[in-house]
Amino acid sequence: MYDVAIIGAGSMGMAAGYYLAKENQRVVLIDAFDPPHSEGSHHGETRLIRHAYGEGESYVPMAVRAQELWDELDRQVDEQLFYSTGVLNIGNKQSDFVKNVIESAKTYELNLEVLTADEVNQRWEGFQLDDHLMGCFEPDSGVLMSERCIRAYRDLAFDAGAEFKFSEHVQKLEARDDEVTITLSNETIQAKKLIITAGKGTNQVLQHLNEQLPLNPTRKTFSWFQADEELYHRDYFPGWAYDVDGKTFYGFPSVENQGVKLGRHDGGHALEDVMNLASFGHYDDDLVDVTSQVERIFKERMSHDEGKVCTYTNTPDGHFIIDELPDYMNIYVACGFSGHGFKFSSVVGEILMQLTLYGDTEFNIKPFRLGRFNDGRGLKQRE
Structure with missing residues (x-):
């Protein structure tokens, strides 16, 4: 039994895997590909990180903390991950x-x-x-080497004890309040909690729970x-x-x-x-x-x-989704990053660790809650 399973080991998922493993959690990361890869939103070698954020002031504390975590990650590896170009x-x-x-x-x-x-x-x-x-x-802003960042988190997560199930598609997903069961092609995984950070594939994963998000x-x-x-x-x-x-x-x-x-x-x-x-x-x-x-x-x-x-x-409003999945006490989703999320993936990984372990985070994620959409539960109306 794993403490936490993560479906989607790209930008946010890989960072969350590292921070959870660092907290002595037994973690398994599942991905349909072998990250870093070109099927998500992290390839193309470079991403900007900005702090004075034109998309809204609520992002600024997260951007500042993200930069601290990137600088910390940069010091832990041999490759340069950040260039301070402004x-x-x-x-x-x-x-x-x-x-x-x-x-x-x-x-x-x-x-x-x-x-x-x-x-x-x-x-x-x-x-x-x-x-x-x-x-x-x-x-003080600059350029992040995005694929190197993913590799760095992957290596550190592995060193901290995280396990990987890559090039694997989720065949079935079942959830109870104290356990999730994930069926892959050749094995079944059980975990106490689940994080879904599957990017464009999020709704493909959620369809196993008969849920869909406005993505x-x-x-x-x-x-x-x-x-x-x-x-x-x-x-x-x-x-x-x-x-x-x-x-x-x-x-x-x-x-x-x-x-x-x-x-x-x-x-x-x-x-x-x-x-x-x-x-x-x-x-x-x-x-x-x-x-x-x-x-x-x-x-x-x-x-x-x-x-x-x-x-x-x-997402419909261009802002992130970071929240507990409605009706599930042990499933968290982070998705809908709308083309401006990579710079935040370090701090989103930390936030997901905090939510998973403590049920709360030091950051204001109210703007990213699912309840802002449609029927108040945050989900699209199901047919």
């Missing part, structure tokens, strides 16, 4: 995104520089922002562009987020000489089949959106080098 938040003065960044920095006394477009263009010669734009620079898997893309290393290398150029005219983009300097990386945060194409992602280039906007953005904000013209596809698992 992050520039770009928008116009009327942008709610920019206003939230500035207000959250004031509220939590974060290090933030508010710059005009001209000041941005002078500091980083690679930019050519239009005059009506402004930038909010977070010098909308969406096909997304990101691209790399060949760039002048003297302008766009991580030593000289920041990460950035750009919110203008109803469109939101994000990007990275050239990390380890791989070129500038860019993606669009909003938009995308709804997925009918979460296991079938159309390859890059299938839709015209895969390349058009990011190419137009490169031409709009960068001084240098860049040629497209490579594009990849990934998945966002969106």
Whole structure:
């Protein structure tokens, strides 16, 4: 009998597995693939971490704690997991995104520089922002090496005693108040408690309990562009987020000489089949959106080098789900991270550990409770 089983060993699940194993819990992590892998939301090598959060002030304490945990993880492994490039938040003065960044920095006394477009263009010669734009620079933020982070948590979880069941699909799931039973292809696992962090596959797992959450898997893309290393290398150029005219983009300097990386945060194409992602280039906007953005904000013209596809698992309001599954006293779900969750995976892992062991957490997760949706229980109405 395990203390805790975790279904979905990607960003959040692997972190939770480590923090639980570190607390001497007997933990088993189950995944349909072999993490890190390209079937979830953690591949593509890099992710931004921002602290003055344009998506809302409620995220800031979690972002600050996440950074502490990433720095701690970075010190425990031989590979570099975090590059302190700084992050520039770009928008116009009327942008709610920019206003939230500035207000959250004031509220939590974060290090933030508010710059005009001209000041941005002078500091980083690679930019050519239009005059009506402004930038909010977070010098303490930067770039996480996402797949390395997953591997680091995996290695440390294993060293702490966690067990893995990878390349395994859940065939059956049964739950009672004091026990869950998970049937895999060749064995049955029993645990006192269950955490479901299965990303786009969450509802596939929950269908075994006749439950569904309001999740909308969406096909997304990101691209790399060949760039002048003297302008766009991580030593000289920041990460950035750009919110203008109803469109939101994000990007990275050239990390380890791989070129500038860019993606669009909003938009995308709804997925009918979460296991079938159309390859890059299938839709015209895969390349058009990011190419137009490169031409709009960068001084240098860049040629497209490579594009990849990934998945966002969106909630109706774009905010996370972290909660106990209604009607179950020993099942927790963390999902619907809506394309901005990876930076928080370290602290979400810690939160899931706290919820599982103590039934509560030091962080305010009220905005992420399921009760905010539909019928008050947090679940879609079942047919």
